[in-house]
Amino acid sequence: MPEDFVVTPWEVVGEVDYDRLIEKFGTSRIDDALLERFRKLAGELHLMLRRRIFYSHRSLNWVLTEYERGNPFVLYTGRGPSGHTHLGHLMPWIFTRWLQEKFNAKLLFQLTDDEKFLFKPELTLEDTRRFAYENALDVIALGFDAKKTEIFLNTEYIKSQYRLALKVAKRTTFSTAKAVFGFKNETNIGLIFFTSMQSAPCFLESERQGKAVPVLIPCAIDQDPHFRITRDAAPHLGYPKPALIHCKFFPSLLGGGKMSASKPESTIYTTDSPSGARRKIMDAFTGGRETARLQRKLGGNPSVCSVYQYLYYIFEDEDEKIKQRHRACTGGELLCGECKQYLAEKVERFLIEHQKRREKARDVLEDYMVRD
């Protein structure tokens, strides 16, 4: 059966079937038992767990067992700095911040300015460096603990990572990398090596502490291929395999698949003005009918509605309220205009607050950054 969607770290095409992706990638579903275990340890469940936005994992049970045994995990996630931060990037970071708080975990945050330079023909290293520092402000604005967070650019933290990257690279053949990432003859040799750099932080803390430190990586599921390579290499290098917890893609305001940085109207940037964000929301694709009359008669379709998805993924924390909204939409009681209004207010409030914290982050940036 031919796949009608493609998911790699550098390409997401078609309508993603998340269940199928679990099979395809060989990951595990986060089941009720695992959720319950999470709730006990964290004291509560984040909405992204309750709503199965973080829905897949590798070795999560092992990481929690180690945690219970007094061997805490380090969080590791990152960002490819090819542009400004949008809500799709923020989503897993919001969850990561929650994990940091609940598990008192250290975070390593890698800004892959090397990767994006290699991947985007039009970007210079100065461009990706500038974006990286802009992106770092968004990370900090989310409230990560400066004492437990290290943010680094690969070009500035290469000496600390290069030896680890080399160890992964030595264990990874071209044919493996090609099979995992779909490299072609015209792929540049930097991009072929790059996965080793994304692997390096998985072993950084074990190397520093001289013992096996568990690592948990919260990320969108398209990043999983990198860590399949890391996990294959780990036992040969004497490090534990990193665990992963995977989320779905944040929806596009235009409907359909993953939001796209190449279509600014498909997404809300943290640097958008609140009124600009409101306009994008008012123009968003919804599950509504052609007319208000038809909507009242037939009801809307929240499952394809980007406004509903925005509330579901991030902006409506209360489960009862989101359920009620779903009922009201499908029952024809709620019109799209009201719903957009409701979301726009929440997003505006979020942006005003985030942008304030983002500006303050400039003053404390150096408390978070690490360099060789």
Next chain:
Amino acid sequence: MPEDFVVTPWEVVGEVDYDRLIEKFGTSRIDDALLERFRKLAGELHLMLRRRIFYSHRSLNWVLTEYERGNPFVLYTGRGPSGHTHLGHLMPWIFTRWLQEKFNAKLLFQLTDDEKFLFKPELTLEDTRRFAYENALDVIALGFDAKKTEIFLNTEYIKSQYRLALKVAKRTTFSTAKAVFGFKNETNIGLIFFTSMQSAPCFLESERQGKAVPVLIPCAIDQDPHFRITRDAAPHLGYPKPALIHCKFFPSLLGGGKMSASKPESTIYTTDSPSGARRKIMDAFTGGRETARLQRKLGGNPSVCSVYQYLYYIFEDEDEKIKQRHRACTGGELLCGECKQYLAEKVERFLIEHQKRREKARDVLEDYMVRD
């Protein structure tokens, strides 16, 4: 016509046809006019130039023109630290030291501990680091000027090189690298990237000085493929193409092609005891006849004789003496035992002196090493 020899940076197989290699690689022969130009600028010609051991080049005329115009070149060479230094490694360094002296040139010396780790399954990064520091002692022992020489290990000087390496990597497709180096599916992804690291020092001084600084690379011709890639990338990156001056391979004591580190008896290490070196020479392959009687009657064959080659390449600086020896050998006046004796004494004296300087080099090592 199928080639009966293979020369890549990682493999030399068969009897090398150096003339054919010039065509195959597309380099230029060092002709009489160029030699004469060299002589005028340097005041003399090193034996390795006079004897066409350094016999091929790229852009050498350009580098000399820039030199005449007051834009001096930087020398760049290096070593893959997979073991102890032998005379085959020393040969181009001896020539490089002469270039440094005659042209008052700065030298960048790269120790590719990353490459050898990636290439040799059995070597750890600790192994290649240890060898690199041992090799550095031999470089220093040759008398390079501490004020004008920078020696570095890639893993310790990666931050200074990584951005330059990325720029080369971005311009180099897998298919180009595959065509140049003969990569296979089982080649590891580190080795595929590595050529970018070997390119980086070509642009280091231009980057530091913020202007186009010419670079001249003295190296054995098997290293040329790396710099074909560098030279292709250079104009796109706004740097001058590095010039090269290529030497032939130092002969094996066992006869035949390039000396091999996997056969310790094929070569003399700088760490060999003088008496051990003498033994190797006394056991060396020569162009002699089966018996002294036949030798006196028919004469020997210096063109296949490793003892003669050793004298010709390094140890007999006087042209008249080497010619006389050639005549005496082919005329049957000289027996192999005498010739071996003569070389053994020279090598012993060299080793005693070199090893003294090598021990002293430990005290000044830090005057030469640069690190991030």
